[in-house]
Amino acid sequence: MDKPFLDSFSEYVHLLLDAICVVDEDSRIIYISDGAQRVFGYPPEEMIGKRMLDLLHPDDQEITEQSISSVMQDKQVLDFENRYIRKDGQITHLLWSTSWSDQHKMRIGVARDITSIKAAEAMQKTLVAISDTAHRTNGIKQICQQILFHIDTHLSVATFGVAIFPKNNETWQIVFESVGGCMRILANEAMFRIASQSEIALEKNDARSVLLVPLLFGEACYGVLALALMEQDYLLTENHRTLLTFTALQVATAIERYQSIERLQHLALYDALTGLPNRELFEDRVQRSLLRAKREKNCFALMYMDLDKFKEANDTFGHAAGDFLLKEAARRIVACVRDTDTVVRFGGDEFVVLLDSIDNRQGALTVAEKIRLALCEHFQWQGNDIALSVSIGISLFPEQGDHIPRLVAAADEAMYKAKKRGKNCIF
Numbered sequence: 001m002d003k004p005f006l007d008s009f010s011e012y013v014h015l016l017l018d019a020i021c022v023v024d025e026d027s028r029i030i031y032i033s034d035g036a037q038r039v040f041g042y043p044p045e046e047m048i049g050k051r052m053l054d055l056l057h058p059d060d061q062e063i064t065e066q067s068i069s070s071v072m073q074d075k076q077v078l079d080f081e082n083r084y085i086r087k088d089g090q091i092t093h094l095l096w097s098t099s100w101s102d103q104h105k106m107r108i109g110v111a112r113d114i115t116s117i118k119a120a121e122a123m124q125k126t127l128v129a130i131s132d133t134a135h136r137t138n139g140i141k142q143i144c145q146q147i148l149f150h151i152d153t154h155l156s157v158a159t160f161g162v163a164i165f166p167k168n169n170e171t172w173q174i175v176f177e178s179v180g181g182c183m184r185i186l187a188n189e190a191m192f193r194i195a196s197q198s199e200i201a202l203e204k205n206d207a208r209s210v211l212l213v214p215l216l217f218g219e220a221c222y223g224v225l226a227l228a229l230m231e232q233d234y235l236l237t238e239n240h241r242t243l244l245t246f247t248a249l250q251v252a253t254a255i256e257r258y259q260s261i262e263r264l265q266h267l268a269l270y271d272a273l274t275g276l277p278n279r280e281l282f283e284d285r286v287q288r289s290l291l292r293a294k295r296e297k298n299c300f301a302l303m304y305m306d307l308d309k310f311k312e313a314n315d316t317f318g319h320a321a322g323d324f325l326l327k328e329a330a331r332r333i334v335a336c337v338r339d340t341d342t343v344v345r346f347g348g349d350e351f352v353v354l355l356d357s358i359d360n361r362q363g364a365l366t367v368a369e370k371i372r373l374a375l376c377e378h379f380q381w382q383g384n385d386i387a388l389s390v391s392i393g394i395s396l397f398p399e400q401g402d403h404i405p406r407l408v409a410a411a412d413e414a415m416y417k418a419k420k421r422g423k424n425c426i427f
Contacts, residue, residue: 019111027052027068030106039094039113041087057083057091071100071107081114093118123239126150127246134250143254144176147247154243156230158208162215162251164223172223175255200244202236209234213244215252222255271345273323274330282344282352286404289356293397300356301364301396304411305333307349307375308389308423321381325388332374337367352411361396368392368426376424389424391415 019039022031028051032044040047040055047055056064060082067080076099086092098109133146140162148160161177198221203210209232213225225248269281277285289300307329314322326349333343333351342354353371355364372390379386393414395401400410418427 021109023107055084071098075100134254140175159228161226213248215248217252217256222252276345285342302411303353304415305351305390305392310349313386336370364394391418391423392426
């Protein structure tokens, strides 16, 4: 190429922000505009004589060589994308329009830096994937595992973890941790501080940068998302802030959804006042005991009980006192039985106890007497001394029947006989 032509050409193109590149048949640079500094990070004079392919990202070598062949055959290629390694080591995404000149035996290309566009596209793709994951995946752990995969394409994460905000000043519940140690880097006090500030915090720990993101949904904070990064010195960018805030919202939304489901399931199976299993859960438990007893040829017992003098106490001291008495009575009954047994509130002031796998009736009588004595102890309500007692009826499998309705009816009948005997007794 003659010098006058190059001088005239350069006079205009040096004003362009894109890079204008002229290479010979061997892809060696013979001219490059001032835009190269912005696009490649090299001053133009440093690039003269270099082969463009030597600056190329290794993974894009094959497709770029195919593009060169197309240019040589078709004389031009429009909107071709590939990646180069800048002088500072960063990867830049370029959009090329290239043509071949038979007259001058050279290729002329215009390279536009689309790195920010590609980054925005990748970020948008990640946000959509995270949202989809949070709404389609079952289980917080599974959600976190997949979210970590998406985040890792933007941040070099050494450890990723999620802890749920504790209730009643209990300890944090770690629901996911990719590698041990991430969620234990801070004391509870610091975690509470992060959650209460509702802002992303950047902490330094063990020569690593640690990002702590509150899990906010509406006005509630459900916990903290923590990321220990590979980088020792990290500056939180606006793009990363957007990514982390959005991710935290999706995790918080999932946690809120699962907690709501758990609450509904609990309400469906447990008494709202006492927290004891309700009739539906009782039927499942006693059915299991029945099948096991038949299979193993052993016994189980049902105890049907009614609180004596409860109505009088409720009428005298009010419904708040009545609720307290029922909750306290439930607590005392539970304290008298084994973990394998089931205490159920049947409604009103009636309770049923399933004694699983007992030896004989005497075993049931021993537990019943323990409950009777516990409920005879006076209850204290706002300075008032309230005395109750309990009437208990017992049925035993298989003596009183081998079907659940018959066993329940037999225990209920025995309880009424205990009432007729003067209450505060066992039948």
